[in-house]
Amino acid sequence: MNTEYVSRCDLLAKQIISLLCKGINLNADVVHYIDSTFGYPSLQELKDIITDKENCEIDSLLELIFYPDEKIQMKLEYIIESNKFEKDDTEKVKAYLSTVNPKIDLLFPDGTKFLKVSFPQSIIHNFVARLNIYTKTDYKILDTINTYARASDQSLIKVKLRNRRFDETENKINFFCIFFKSNLPASSYFFECLDFMIEFFNGLTKDNDIFNALVQKQIFFSNSIKKAAALTGQLEKKNFEILMTQNVRIPYLNIAEYKKKIELIDLICMSVFCKTSAAASDHYF
Numbered sequence: 153m154n155t156e157y158v159s160r161c162d163l164l165a166k167q168i169i170s171l172l173c174k175g176i177n178l179n180a181d182v183v184h185y186i187d188s189t190f191g192y193p194s195l196q197e198l199k200d201i202i203t204d205k206e207n208c209e210i211d212s213l214l215e216l217i218f219y220p221d222e223k224i225q226m227k228l229e230y231i232i233e234s235n236k237f238e239k240d241d242t243e244k245v246k247a248y249l250s251t252v253n254p255k256i257d258l259l260f261p262d263g264t265k266f267l268k269v270s271f272p273q274s275i276i277h278n279f280v281a282r283l284n285i286y287t288k289t290d291y292k293i294l295d296t297i298n299t300y301a302r303a304s305d306q307s308l309i310k311v312k313l314r315n316r317r318f319d320e321t322e323n324k325i326n327f328f329c330i331f332f333k334s335n336l337p338a339s340s341y342f343f344e345c346l347d348f349m350i351e352f353f354n355g356l357t358k359d360n361d362i363f364n365a366l367v368q369k370q371i372f373f374s375n376s377i378k379k380a381a382a383l384t385g386q387l388e389k390k391n392f393e394i395l396m397t398q399n400v401r402i403p404y405l406n407i408a409e410y411k412k413k414i415e416l417i418d419l420i421c422m423s424v425f426c427k428t429s430a431a432a433s434d435h436y437f
Contacts (some may be wrong), residue, residue, distance in 0.1 A: 166248075292329055
């Protein structure tokens with residue numbers, strides 16, 4: 153057995169434990185879920201709920217509490233990036249975590265109360281899996297990030313890319329290299345643009361012409377806004393029930409969000425390709 157290989161897995165597992173033992177801050181959404189699902193439980197009642205293995209709703213609560221969000225991942229990114237983890241290493245990390253039973257403080261938003269609980273064995277698998285430790289970002293992208301992105305932003309950028317669902321291709325690698333070399337990293341819209349592109353690539357099947365794919369997405373947003381405006385006009389003339397009897401679908405559409413995405417595509421295209429699609433963005437307001 154390669155002891156160096158195992159020690160790297162142990163190192164990550166120990167860092168996870170150290171991080172968790174500093175406490176987990178329960179955000180407002182988690183507290184709202186607890187209160188709405190379990191009827192505003194006291195601390196003792198909540199502890200009893202968490203330790204009740206027969207409660208069918210406990211798994212969802214534990215997954216929510218111990219979800220490794222980007223803040224947690226950022227604190228682990230240096231170790232993960234520095235070591236060349238493989239897919240099988242997730243099992244070694246899980247195995248180490250399953251041998252310990254750390255006590256973890258759950259910290260409530262008001263700062264006046266906390267609850268000490270054991271690290272649940274049932275969530276170890278998903279916790280480690282969500283760290284994506286064996287997902288590697290191409291070295292050319294990493295070099296570009298290290299050179300051009302703000303030092304304070306680099307860990308979060310790498311975490312976001314580690315969480316991607318798309319496979320890296322030459323076209324995507326070249327795109328991101330230009331993306332990070334552009335003026336975008338200094339922009340206040342940088343992370344919005346990055347989040348948009350990651351989600352865009354997650355759903356993109358062919359990347360032979362990324363600019364055109366972005367233009368087509370922009371046209372889709374623009375046409376959707378126009379259709380929503382037309383439906384709004386119909387609603388002003390006919391009530392909702394009449395339109396339903398006429399089989400007119402009234403889809404929910406966040407127009408402000410779509411307009412924002414059109415603007416982001418313009419900004420991305422100008423920064424990466426030095427051009428935008430006027431045809432898609434001129435008449436959407």
